[in-house]
Amino acid sequence: MLNLVLFGAPGAGKGTQADFLIEKLKLTHLSTGDLLRSEIAAKTELGLEAKRLIDKGFLVPDSIVIGMIKSKLLENKDANGYIFDGFPRTVEQALALDELLEENGSSVSGMLCLCVDKEELINRILSRGKTSGRADDQDVSIIRNRIKVYNEKTDPLRNYYSAQNKYHKIDGMGSVNEIAQRLIDTVATL
Numbered sequence: 001m002l003n004l005v006l007f008g009a010p011g012a013g014k015g016t017q018a019d020f021l022i023e024k025l026k027l028t029h030l031s032t033g034d035l036l037r038s039e040i041a042a043k044t045e046l047g048l049e050a051k052r053l054i055d056k057g058f059l060v061p062d063s064i065v066i067g068m069i070k071s072k073l074l075e076n077k078d079a080n081g082y083i084f085d086g087f088p089r090t091v092e093q094a095l096a097l098d099e100l101l102e103e104n105g106s107s108v109s110g111m112l113c114l115c116v117d118k119e120e121l122i123n124r125i126l127s128r129g130k131t132s133g134r135a136d137d138q139d140v141s142i143i144r145n146r147i148k149v150y151n152e153k154t155d156p157l158r159n160y161y162s163a164q165n166k167y168h169k170i171d172g173m174g175s176v177n178e179i180a181q182r183l184i185d186t187v188a189t190l
Contacts, residue, residue: 001079001081001106001109002025002027002080002081002109002187003081003082003101003108003109004027004081004082004083004084004109004110004111004112005084005087005088005097005108005110005111006018006021006084006085006112006114007111007112007114007154008113008115008116008172009116009118009121009147009150009151010121010125010143010150011116011121011122011124011128011143011147012114012116012121012172013114013116013124013172013176014085014086014114015085016176017114017176017179017180017183018031018083018085020176020180021180021183021187022083024180024184025080026080027079027080027081027083028072028076028079028082028083029082029083029085030069030072030073030083030084030087031086031087032065032068032069032085032086032087035065035069035072036050036060036065036068046064046067046068046071049064050064062090062092062093062096065087065093066093066096066100069084069100070100073104077104081109084097084108088157090154090156090157091156091157091160094157094161108164108166109166109190110161110166110167110168110186110187111157111158111161111168112168112170112183112186112187113158113167113168113169114170114172114179115169115170115171115172116172116173117173118147120173121143121147122143122144122147125137125143126138126140126143168186170182170183
């Protein structure tokens with residue numbers, strides 16, 4: 001089973017490349033943002049708890065996010081593998097993911113890290129902001145802060161996966177097709 005963690009700063013192209021990899025490799029996409037929206041819309045117990053927290057301005061705790069991931073893994077036991085997008089975000093979440101996958105006789109195959117220059121990240125997000133309608137995609141100070149938070153909180157996962165020889169740096173600069181080919185070439189080595 002092929003289990004990929006797609007990683008990179010905001011604006012690195014994770015969503016675009018996840019779509020490509022899902023189609024090419026026939027993997028199941030697990031996006032925490034999509035899962036949260038789906039659980040909230042379905043009014044599940046996890047979704048209702050997440051909505052209560054979000055409505056109060058709190059982050060959704062790991063226990064709820066991990067519960068949603070676990071539920072999705074159980075629903076898709078026959079999947080060829082998964083692309084984890086937006087999860088894990090911390091070493092604690094990575095440890096929980098390892099445990100969940102191990103329960104199902106699997107593990108993370110590799111972490112694919114899309115590396116993009118900071119100014120390019122900002123430009124990509126500002127460009128996306130012209131069509132996304134998201135206020136946080138249109139304010140440079142908010143974008144810079146999101147990148148800063150990513151570097152402080154999420155970037156340490158590189159060390160976690162490097163220690164397991166699962167970290168793969170992918171040049172995220174260039175055309176969508178060039179980046180996609182780099183990803184496929186790397187996946188072929190896993």
